[in-house]
Amino acid sequence: MLFYSYFKTLVGKEVTVELKNDLAITGILHSVDQYLNIKLTNTHVQNETKYPHMMSVRNCFIRGSVVRYVLLPAGSVDVELLHDATRREARAAP
Amino acid sequence: MGEEEATVKEPLDLIKLSLDERIYVKCRGERELRGRLHAYDQHLNMILGEVEETVTTVEIDDETYEEIIKTQKRSIPFLFVRGDSVILISPPLRS
Amino acid sequence: MAEAGVVVGEAKTPSDFLKSIRGKPVIVKLNSGVDYRGILACLDGYMNIAMEQTEEYVNGQLKNKYGDAFIRGNNVLYISTVRQQ
Numbered sequence: 518m519l520f521y522s523y524f525k526t527l528v529g530k531e532v533t534v535e536l537k538n539d540l541a542i543t544g545i546l547h548s549v550d551q552y553l554n555i556k557l558t559n560t561h562v563q564n565e566t567k568y569p570h571m572m573s574v575r576n577c578f579i580r581g582s583v584v585r586y587v588l589l590p591a592g593s594v595d596v597e598l599l600h601d602a603t604r605r606e607a608r609a610a611p
Numbered sequence: 612m613g614e615e616e617a618t619v620k621e622p623l624d625l626i627k628l629s630l631d632e633r634i635y636v637k638c639r640g641e642r643e644l645r646g647r648l649h650a651y652d653q654h655l656n657m658i659l660g661e662v663e664e665t666v667t668t669v670e671i672d673d674e675t676y677e678e679i680i681k682t683q684k685r686s687i688p689f690l691f692v693r694g695d696s697v698i699l700i701s702p703p704l705r706s
Numbered sequence: 707m708a709e710a711g712v713v714v715g716e717a718k719t720p721s722d723f724l725k726s727i728r729g730k731p732v733i734v735k736l737n738s739g740v741d742y743r744g745i746l747a748c749l750d751g752y753m754n755i756a757m758e759q760t761e762e763y764v765n766g767q768l769k770n771k772y773g774d775a776f777i778r779g780n781n782v783l784y785i786s787t788v789r790q791q
Contacts, residue, residue, distance in 0.1 A: 519652050520691070537640075537696070553656075553693070585640075587691035589658070594689045599650040599658060600630055606652060607627050619747055622754040625776045635772075655778055698736065698781050701760075701772040 519606045524549040533588040534579055540568060553581035626651055629702035637699040641667040655694030662687040724749060727787055735783045740764050753779030
């Protein structure tokens with residue numbers, strides 16, 4: 518639940534989602550669910566010449582399981598908050 | 612529950628002790644990450660800070676058929692890593 | 707058939723085996739073929755593993771050493787005891 522809650526705080530911010538097939542999509546985080554499926558709006562892909570079929574894509578839904586990384590906007594990472602939430606989660610889990 | 616930290620009773624305790632420390636992560640696809648651990652969960656989803664990613668690729672020379680090993684590095688200020696890509700995590704040496 | 711350090715006859719089920727090898731030198735083989743040799747600190751139901759003094763062998767060659775290492779269980783092919791480190 519930790520990362521679901523965290524990603525909800527990023528809604529409306531620009532993130533770059535790098536997929537396991539190396540495609541990197543930048544866009545505004547529209548929404549996220551408990552599986553960390555992600556909806557992006559205003560998307561554009563890095564290295565568009567390599568992925569011309571993505572040129573006209575402006576919105577997308579990304580299944581959580583195909584995500585490798587999400588590059589986060591530096592300004593919206595409160596590390597103290599994350600540390601506390603992580604310790605709380607570690608205590609609660611098994 | 613008073614005594615936390617201290618001992619490693621289950622593998623995830625090793626990760627717990629590494630919170631806010633720089634760690635090494637070996638990922639699938641010949642990727643390695645070095646960065647500060649800011650958050651993790653039981654799947655090993657993580658948020659790392661001040662990350663350096665190293666990607667290693669092997670190419671075969673057309674003429675000599677020799678393996679050419681190349682490494683590409685990039686820096687990322689803050690990175691969420693999905694746990695299913697993780698193979699191994701090593702904390703800094705505790706002294 | 708005395709596997710180093712494991713009392714044969716006591717270890718009956720896989721989980722008995724896993725319990726009996728804590729603190730022992732082991733080889734962990736991953737699905738990728740990479741081997742890790744070190745002291746098994748502990749493990750859990752997912753086969754997540756914590757090891758100490760770990761050496762990483764790729765194609766039989768030593769590639770890396772880690773003081774502590776956490777291995778995510780889904781990558782584990784097998785855990786084997788070893789005679790000597």
